[in-house]
Amino acid sequence: MSDTDKELRVSKIRDGTVIDHVTAGQALNVLAILGIDGSGGESVSVGMNVPSDKLGLKDVVKVEGRELSQSEVDVLSLIAPEATINIIREFDVIEKNRVERTDSVTGILVCPNHNCITNADEPVRTEFAVLDDGVRCSYCGTMVREGDVAEHIDTRGSG
Ligand code: CTP
Ligand code: ZN
Known part of the structure; x- marks a missing residue:
């Protein structure tokens, strides 16, 4: 072998x-x-x-x-x-x-803020700005810390 x-x-x-x-x-x-x-x-x-x-x-x-x-x-x-x-x-x-680090990510992640427009029944794709210590929702400003990103992956498969 x-x-x-x-x-x-x-x-x-x-x-x-x-x-x-x-x-x-x-x-x-x-x-x-x-x-x-x-x-x-x-x-x-x-x-x-x-x-x-x-x-x-x-x-x-x-x-x-x-x-x-x-x-x-x-x-x-x-x-x-x-x-x-x-x-x-x-x-x-x-x-x-x-893979390259980008300034922002769209889709795939979900915003933890239930009142965020991206969680209402609106045709809005999520968008997060990528910062040094995590990502921030471009719509409501809610932060998702780096270590918590994996917990906010959309598992409903919307992409
Ligand atoms: N691979 C595969 N099926 C193929 C060809 C490649 O699953 N038909 C996988 C290899 O097992 C490896 C990866 O794809 O995990 C990249 O393949 P290759 O570039 O040949 O390997 P490396 O030279 O070791 O890659 P790197 O330099 O990126 O470490
Ligand atoms: Zn939000």
Whole structure:
């Protein structure tokens, strides 16, 4: 068995997206950001606490037949700032991008303020400004601290 074979914990995928170098412990939050709970029928592989040269331990999420939207990548950057997004076609990595921290994130996160316009039955997408210590709702100013961001991912899958 070669070293590569020994190290491969999650099989390669044919077409889709590999989110690699995810902060250890964040894989399930990555799935929440992507709105994946298994009910959509996607083939998904998750590696948790996998040894990594760069990070010590990392998580990896592989999704077949799916690419990520910019808003998904933006929210990912909050919980997994070291992540790389690999686009796979016919088993080859055809594109590799680091996530970048952005000034604001739209959609995907929900505002904790129940009186916020984004929680009324209005067609308003959430928008948060990204600050050093968390994110702030652009509509009502409510802060979500960095460590609490994962708890405010919209799990209703609206994206
Ligand atoms: N990968 C995959 N299926 C493929 C090709 C790659 O699941 N058909 C995964 C690899 O297992 C790895 C990631 O996609 O987790 C990136 O692949 P690659 O660029 O080949 O690996 P590295 O060179 O180790 O990436 P990096 O330099 O970003 O660490
Ligand atoms: Zn708000």
